[in-house]
Amino acid sequence: MDGIFQINDNQVVETAHHFFITICAVSGSGGMEVYMDKELLKVLAAREQRWEMRRSIVEKQQNCLITITLCVPLLYRTDEEFRILFLKLCNNFYKTLVFKGHQVCFENCIQGDDGPAVFISTETEAKEIKKICVEAEESIIGGRILDIDVMDRDGSPVGRGDIGLPPRKCFICENPAAICVSRRLHSANEISKCVMQLKKLIESNNEQFNKSPLPLIKDVYEEKDGISDDNQVKM
Ligand SMILES: [Zn+2]
Numbered sequence: 666m667d668g669i670f671q672i673n674d675n676q677v678v679e680t681a682h683h684f685f686i687t688i689c690a691v692s693g694s695g696g697m698e699v700y701m702d703k704e705l706l707k708v709l710a711a712r713e714q715r716w717e718m719r720r721s722i723v724e725k726q727q728n729c730l731i732t733i734t735l736c737v738p739l740l741y742r743t744d745e746e747f748r749i750l751f752l753k754l755c756n757n758f759y760k761t762l763v764f765k766g767h768q769v770c771f772e773n774c775i776q777g778d779d780g781p782a783v784f785i786s787t788e789t790e791a792k793e794i795k796k797i798c799v800e801a802e803e804s805i806i807g808g809r810i811l812d813i814d815v816m817d818r819d820g821s822p823v824g825r826g827d828i829g830l831p832p833r834k835c836f837i838c839e840n841p842a843a844i845c846v847s848r849r850l851h852s853a854n855e856i857s858k859c860v861m862q863l864k865k866l867i868e869s870n871n872e873q874f875n876k877s878p879l880p881l882i883k884d885v886y887e888e889k890d891g892i893s894d895d896n897q898v899k900m
Pocket of ligand 1: 836837845
């Protein structure tokens with residue numbers, strides 16, 4: 666993994682500070698001569714901007730906010746094809762929320778150095794909407810490549826733990842994703858293969874995807890009379 670993939674927005678500021686302090690400590694001279702990865706700094710800056718945008722939308726709308734980002738390595742997050750897939754998935758998720766009767770409002774869509782992000786505010790209570798977001802990540806076709814975060818009306822993030830759920834699983838093995846990221850348990854090749862399989866799965870179900878307001882994986886299995894093992898990706 667690229668090491669910065671799958672850090673929540675919530676951890677951005679903390680990570681940036683930690684990064685800076687570590688560099689200062691290691692260099693012993695204020696960090697002036699230490700080379701800092703420019704790409705990493707751009708990504709961290711983009712995340713900080715996104716965090717600020719979330720806070721300002723919540724403050725303005727006085728509602729809960731859903732933020733959707735891509736949960737794949739940076740190489741794919743900044744890829745045009747993935748951006749298009751992302752927008753289709755977001756559009757579908759939005760339709761699902763409307764279909765289920767939630768009062769939602771599309772707020773913004775940005776494209777930055779950390780990839781795309783979509784912001785949707787909702788009048789639904791934060792914990793209730795978080796449950797629906799988790800369900801979408803796990804059941805919508807391709808939902809596994811989305812990170813759907815929720816912020817409550819006071820600007821506090823609502824995580825899986827707040828609704829009594831365990832941390833999100835890695836999409837390759839059964840471990841919590843954070844463990845695989847921090848211990849770098851999977852090779853870049855292994856991750857790429859899995860991401861490309863997910864992309865294929867989304868594309869091959871594009872038709873169902875466009876016409877169904879709630880394209881659950883089980884529906885597609887039923888309609889297509891099962892898909893081959895090759896296309897099955899552990900959700
Ligand atoms: Zn894993």
